[in-house]
Amino acid sequence: MTPVVLTEIDGGVALVTLNRPEARNSLSPELISELSATLRSLDADTEVGAIVLTGADPAFCAGLDLRALADDGPEYLKLFEDDDCIRLVGELSTPVIGAVNGAAVTGGLEIALGCDFLIAGDRAVFADTHARVGVLPGGGLTARLPDRVGTAWARRMSFTSELVDAELALRIGLVTEVVPHDRLIPHALEVAGRICDVGGDVMVALKHMYTAGWQAGSGQVLEIESRLSAAHPTAWDALEENRRNIMERNRSQLT
16 A cells, blocks of 8 residues: 655655645545654654655645545544644644645645745645635634735735745745756755754754744634634535535646
8 A cells, every 4th residue: 555655764854745646645534644643753753853845746735635524524624633734744843844846725735834934846836725615724824824925915815715826925925935846855855954954952942942932923813713713614515516616726727
């Protein structure tokens, strides 16, 4: 059976690849569990100084598995109570670079936002389709997205579900740079190697300073998002139709 998460470690850098390419790396129950376990294990490994997180082509991550969500409803969402791989990315002590190779959509966008910073390949696209799907964000998006791109662009992305390509993502501050697709992983690993050149204790403390400062200003937003998301009723019957409509609407840009 093909593993849904691939891990390679070299010189203190861990490359973690979401590996459900046929489903655009959407978060199946197995992927949720495996990604959470992998990230926790790497974060506890003192030999790992940086993590590069990416997806198997053609996508970075399409977010929640809407087919599983439509079929299993609340049972699927309960998986995130113990293994919230979306929020976990932003809670690690180890620096995480997001190498966005393709579509990072909705929950996949939230995973990307949990990374310390993002490097995009020239095929990357970003979108927040929570509203069109009929599910409110619950992985920190309403705190993290405006922190990266400003309030106006965050609201525009969430309210319209528009696709943001790599060049626009660079212009609004969502990513730090854009590189050719075939150079994305080598370049991200090179940048991660520079992080590993710094002493481990110093880097852990430095990341903690950034994280603690951000949480001090964003903690209330995260709490409000979590509470309102949990309280909002979900139209389960419409989820699969919404998924098909979104994929049809964005088909040409998500390939």
